Amino acid sequence: MADCLFCKIIRREIPGKIVYEDDELLAFEDINPQAPTHLLVIPKRHIESLNALEDGDDQIVGAIVRRAAAIAKERGISGGGYRTVFNTNRDAGQTVFHIHLHLLGGRGMTWPPG
Ligand code: AMP
Numbered sequence: 001m002a003d004c005l006f007c008k009i010i011r012r013e014i015p016g017k018i019v020y021e022d023d024e025l026l027a028f029e030d031i032n033p034q035a036p037t038h039l040l041v042i043p044k045r046h047i048e049s050l051n052a053l054e055d056g057d058d059q060i061v062g063a064i065v066r067r068a069a070a071i072a073k074e075r076g077i078s079g080g081g082y083r084t085v086f087n088t089n090r091d092a093g094q095t096v097f098h099i100h101l102h103l104l105g106g107r108g109m110t111w112p113p114g
């Protein structure tokens, strides 16, 4: 997608602090971190939101979630805990319409979220 911010990070048209990359995924630091660890895990293929997922997307969604868990383990926050969030559309505050899984950790968090 030409105008998508995260597609531009994938294409290196804008900078990103990339911490993991493979053929199908990218993980990078959130530009406005809300916790000591705040990364975004995204598919390289442009998908707007969870609402756009199709039957064939189960593998990529699984890969995104498992990558977040692997990065949490690498960073030493798996035992203490962490939060993973997909925001979808207006009421959840989605601002970038390319699916991204937030991985937040390194501090205690409250529930319910705001
Ligand atoms: P959401 O509100 O769930 O759509 O989350 C979008 C996230 O993208 C926010 O946490 C932003 O801080 C983050 N973000 C926006 N622009 C960039 C960027 N250029 N590099 C890294 N993260 C970004």
Ligand code: ZN
Pocket (backbone or CB within 6 Å): 001, 004, 005, 006, 007, 008, 045, 046, 047, 097, 098
């Ligand atoms: Zn995109």
